[in-house]
Amino acid sequence: MRFKFWIIGVCIACFSCVYNKKEAVTPSSNNNVNDGNPTIPVSFKNDISPIIQNNCISCHGIYGDLGSYTNVNKYTTSTSGKASELEGRIKGMEGWNKMPQGGSLSQLEINKITQWINEGAKDN
Ligand code: HEC
Secondary structure: OOOHHHHHHHHHHHHHHHHHHHHHHOOOOOOOOOOOOOOOOOOHHHHHHHHHHHOOOHHHHHOOOOOOOHHHHHOOOOOOOOOOHHHHHHHHHOOOOOOOOOOOOOOOHHHHHHHHHOOOOOOO
16 A cells, blocks of 8 residues: 555656646747847847947948947938838848948848838837
C-alpha cells in the first residue's frame, strides 16, 4: 500500500515538472519599438532615429542635414503625386541616387520608414 502511494507521488512530481516548463514560456513583447507590425504606429524617436544614426549620419552628420527631426522631415513631403525624396532614395527609385550611398537598408528598415511617412512623418 505504501509503495503505491510512493509511485503516485513520483508521478505527480514528474507531471508537475512538465507542466511548469510549459508555463515558463512567455511571449516576449516590446511595446516601444515597431518590429514590422503595421498595426503598431512607427515612432520617430524609437524606430526611425536609430536607423538614421546607424546608416546615414556617418556621411550626413558632418553637415547636420539628417541630424534632427526637422531636417529629416524636410525630405518626407512629396510633390505632384511622386514619392517623397526620403522614400525615393532609400528604395532607389528612378530619379534618385540610392541611399545609403554604397549600401542599402534592410527590407524591415525600408518598411518602417515608409510606414512612418504614410502615418504623417510625426515627431513622435
Ligand atoms: C557613404 C556616404 C553616405 C551615406 C552613408 C548616406 N548618404 Fe545620403 N548622400 C550622400 C551624398 C554624397 C549625397 C549627395 C549626392 C546625391 O545627391 O546623391 C547624398 C544625398 C542625400 C540626400 C539629398 C540631400 C540634399 O541636400 O538634396 C538625401 C535625402 C540623403 N542623401 C539621404 C540619406 C539617407 C536617408 C541615408 C541613410 C539611410 C543616407 N543618405 C546615407 C552620401 C551618403
